Amino acid sequence: MSYWLYFTNALRIIYRHRLRSFLTILGIMIGVTAVVTVIGVGAGSQHQILERVESLGADLLFIEPDAMENGGVQLEGRSSTLTVKDITAIRNLVPNIQAVSPSVYAEARVLFGSKNWISRIQGTTRDYLSLRKWDLAQGRMFTEQEEVRAKKVAVLGHSVVKALFGKQTPIGQTIRIGKTPFKVIGVLKRKGQAPGGMDQDDRVLVPLSTAKLRIIGLSKTRPGSIHYAHLRIDDKTKINESIYQIQDVLRRQHQLPDHQPDDFIINDLTEIQESMTEATRSLTFWLASVAAISLVVGGISIMNVMLVAVRERTEEIGLRRAVGATHKDIRNQFIIEATCLTTIGGLSGLILGSLLVITVANIRGFPVMITPSALILALGSAAVVGIISGLYPALLASRLDPIRALKRE
Incomplete structure (x- = not known):
């Protein structure tokens, strides 16, 4: 057959x-x-x-202070060991650093008219958007002059715009962060949730100097100190090498003896990915x-x-x-x-x-x-x-x- x-x-x-x-x-x-x-x-x-x-940046490094210790006992909160000078030293001494952006942050109430919203206020530099591969939906980012002069300008995330303005145009409007008025100059494109579940659109970006002076206050953090910093490496294959070099620079900056552990943490997204x-x-x-x-x-x-x-x-x-x-x-x-x-x-x-x-x-x-x-x-x-x-x-x-x-x- x-x-x-x-x-x-x-x-x-x-x-x-x-x-x-x-x-x-x-x-x-x-x-x-x-x-x-x-x-x-x-x-x-x-x-x-x-x-x-990948949207967070596979070639992105995140530096933050380590937890404070007293007599071997870990205390709540973070120490103020990381400063703008540290980030400047890294930029000058470590090769393969494409861009850096130091930041401070605080939770604060944002108000517009009769509406209010508690959001993450982030003081940073204008390089932050390019570091995080984040684009603007409307308006502009603050300028270097506005950073130097601690101008009261703000760039809002999508969640904040939705909560405060609805369908209104936020550009040019004045909001209050706490009791301080800020002019809205830009709106970030929607980013969605981070892998950890945090809403990336629930934030307000302001100049680093403005945040330290107007929102956090110099009384709560010593001059020059920051909460964390983002760094972008120009070559993904050299991330481990760059981490080692950054570690060496920070230990020398903080004058840490060989037997003492690091008072900072360097994270990259390679392991997470x-x-x-x-x-x-x-x-x-x-x-x-x-x-x-x-x-x-x-x-x-x-x-x-x-x-x-x-x-x-x-x-x-x-x-x-x-x-x-x-x-x-x-x-x-x-x-x-x-x-x-x-x-x-x-x-x-x-x-x-x-x-x-x-x-x-x-x-x-x-x-x-x-x-x-x-x-x-x-x-x-x-x-x-x-x-x-x-x-x-x-x-x-x-x-x-x-x-x-x-x-x-």
């Missing part, structure tokens, strides 16, 4: 037992749908998470493995159906053997029937799974990540399950004695 004849016979038998075939196909279709959906949604979520981490990539990859793998169990269940149902078919078609098998069909013919017929069932279920699952991935991607706002490899993997797995599931019934049918098979009926 030719393989085309095997195939047409398989389709005819599947059509003859439509209901039973449909229920068998349904099990495979659900399994393939689950695998495609999990892999597609997992890849899209991973891309979205990595995109958010690698950890998140590994976590999402592992989660997708295990979810896909769980989804693949439904393929095994579908394979068991196919084996059960094929065993029933062997019993039902015993006379047919005996008659075929009697007129010259070989063991191979009978075996191939049953294997191809099982493969056709899984192939139909697999193709249906690919279509349904792809539609589900597209739907979830549109709802969650991440790109559709349906790769050919994922589709081939799902369909190939279904085909393998079909061949394995049909192999035992096919061997059982091919080994039937034709005389006994005819007598049995």
